[in-house]
Amino acid sequence: MGVDEPLKEYSQKRSFDETPEPRPAAEETGLSRFVVQEHNASHLHWDFRLELDGVLKSWAVPKGVPQAPGVRRLAVQTEDHPVSYIDFEGTIAPGQYGAGTVKIWDKGTFSLEKRTEKEYLFALHGERLSGNYALIHTNGKQWLLLKRK
Numbered sequence: 001m002g003v004d005e006p007l008k009e010y011s012q013k014r015s016f017d018e019t020p021e022p023r024p025a026a027e028e029t030g031l032s033r034f035v036v037q038e039h040n041a042s043h044l045h046w047d048f049r050l051e052l053d054g055v056l057k058s059w060a061v062p063k064g065v066p067q068a069p070g071v072r073r074l075a076v077q078t079e080d081h082p083v084s085y086i087d088f089e090g091t092i093a094p095g096q097y098g099a100g101t102v103k104i105w106d107k108g109t110f111s112l113e114k115r116t117e118k119e120y121l122f123a124l125h126g127e128r129l130s131g132n133y134a135l136i137h138t139n140g141k142q143w144l145l146l147k148r149k
């Protein structure tokens, strides 16, 4: 694997003989799907993932994805995940990276309106989440996730 391997960081953090999580594989489905996974790990958080570039672009949202307009939530960018992770639910054993339980909290599709290094504008079409959202890059791995009015 070269240094440009897109899922290298994902792979380096995990032992695939020890975790039920999917092995890394690039997969271009042409779909624009999102998922929010409730991850009850050392700290409860919600992982927000958008299917883009053959991977799931991922952010950990400590307080959950906002459902009301104007609410801003910190979203910390995490390593790209394989597309097949979009269906993952299960228990990651103690001692493994991200140990705890993962449950799908919402999933659906999104429409991307704008994407730059600083900003993603998109609409979510899920069961719990719908409407116009933005991810705004603030500093380092930190972004703000908000529902637009």
Ligand code: MN
Pocket (backbone or CB within 6 Å): 039, 041, 045, 046, 047, 060, 098
């Ligand atoms: Mn997580």
